Amino acid sequence: MIGILGGGQLGRMLALAAARLGFDITILTPEADSPASRVAAHTLHAAYDDPVALGELARRCAVVTFEFENVPAGVVAALHGLGVPTAPSDLALATAQDRVIEKTFFRNQGIATVDFVAIDNADDIVAGLARLGAPALLKTRREGYDGKGQAWVATPEEASSAFERLGRVPMILEARAPFVRELSIIAARAHDGTVSAYPLTENTHRDGVLRLSVAPAAAQARTHDAASALARTTLEQLNYVGVAGIELFELANGDLLVNEFAPRVHNSGHWTLDACEVDQFEQHIRAIAGWPLGPTQPFAQARMENLLGADVETWAALAAEPGARLWLYGKRDALAGRKMGHVTRLSALS
Numbered sequence: 258m259i260g261i262l263g264g265g266q267l268g269r270m271l272a273l274a275a276a277r278l279g280f281d282i283t284i285l286t287p288e289a290d291s292p293a294s295r296v297a298a299h300t301l302h303a304a305y306d307d308p309v310a311l312g313e314l315a316r317r318c319a320v321v322t323f324e325f326e327n328v329p330a331g332v333v334a335a336l337h338g339l340g341v342p343t344a345p346s347d348l349a350l351a352t353a354q355d356r357v358i359e360k361t362f363f364r365n366q367g368i369a370t371v372d373f374v375a376i377d378n379a380d381d382i383v384a385g386l387a388r389l390g391a392p393a394l395l396k397t398r399r400e401g402y403d404g405k406g407q408a409w410v411a412t413p414e415e416a417s418s419a420f421e422r423l424g425r426v427p428m429i430l431e432a433r434a435p436f437v438r439e440l441s442i443i444a445a446r447a448h449d450g451t452v453s454a455y456p457l458t459e460n461t462h463r464d465g466v467l468r469l470s471v472a473p474a475a476a477q478a479r480t481h482d483a484a485s486a487l488a489r490t491t492l493e494q495l496n497y498v499g500v501a502g503i504e505l506f507e508l509a510n511g512d513l514l515v516n517e518f519a520p521r522v523h524n525s526g527h528w529t530l531d532a533c534e535v536d537q538f539e540q541h542i543r544a545i546a547g548w549p550l551g552p553t554q555p556f557a558q559a560r561m562e563n564l565l566g567a568d569v570e571t572w573a574a575l576a577a578e579p580g581a582r583l584w585l586y587g588k589r590d591a592l593a594g595r596k597m598g599h600v601t602r603l604s605a606l607s
């Protein structure tokens with residue numbers, strides 16, 4: 258029995274992969290009728306920090322993982338304290354949850370990021386703009402995703418209103434990354450320390466949300482090598498077990514900056530479901546179960562599009578399209594911008 262904290266589509270696809278390998282899944286989620294719980298053997302419907310539910314999860318499961326990075330890191334530490342192994346660790350989760358800690362971690366490993374300053378008040382923003390140049394991107398340190406909790410600041414006069422608008426919480430101010438495109442690398446580390454990465458993925462976002470992933474990305478060999486090397490360093494330094502997604506900015510000369518990392522399977526790795534023998538979900542289950550990692554070389558070129566909100570209403574046409582591989586997440590309401598499913602189209606590797 259494997260436990261998963263979180264009940265979204267990533268948990269659903271993890272549960273499907275786990276079932277295929279003969280494991281049962283228990284989901285812990287505060288969400289009623291979640292996408293993951295509808296394909297899992299058991300669900301504990303409770304808050305993440307509910308002590309009774311955590312005790313039950315620890316008793317039932319051989320290992321617990323998470324599919325949602327805003328699960329409190331203390332909950333993962335508490336499970337560990339209850340005697341159930343957790344993977345990835347609470348250290349990896351805590352590092353990814355705070356953008357200042359995360360970027361400081363990368364800096365300390367010699368991995369390039371944009372310049373940044375920690376922000377506690379509007380005056381820090383004014384000083385930060387003078388140091389980083391304008392415009393700069395203000396982000397909440399915690400709990401931002403899909404472009405939420407972010408605002409560009411162009412002038413010192415905008416500092417106060419931007420600080421108010423993002424909720425007067427601890428923030429980070431980032432220099433603008435002069436990227437030519439966005440890439441990501443999905444990598445896994447096994448219990449025995451083996452690290453394996455899928456080829457680079459090229460990602461297109463709209464309004465801060467991933468729309469399109471193309472893989473393997475056409476890139477210089479040195480860019481592929483640099484991404485694999487920084488993924489290996491990241492996972493090794495965090496003593497990581499499982500799959501992680503690392504988001505990258507590629508500069509005009511092919512150099513890479515790390516934007517952030519997700520301590521979980523990642524939306525930009527969904528193409529592996531249809532283009533690889535072992536996809537990122539199975540790879541994560543293999544890693545946390547102590548199995549050997551599977552192969553990561555794709556057998557096809559893949560183009561994955563997210564179906565957001567009303568996009569999902571095209572399902573019948575997509576289902577009728579030869580070669581379109583459709584994944585639907587079973588969400589009840591197609592709210593605007595909500596990730597409802599994705600479609601992947603394969604072609605011959607070039």
Ligand code: AMP
Pocket residue numbers: 371394401402403404405431432433434435439462465504516517
């Ligand atoms: P994030 O929530 O950090 O993944 O940011 C969402 C999106 O905002 C990224 O995918 C980029 O398109 C853009 N972005 C984030 N940080 C920066 C930056 N420092 N400079 C330019 N664009 C950025």
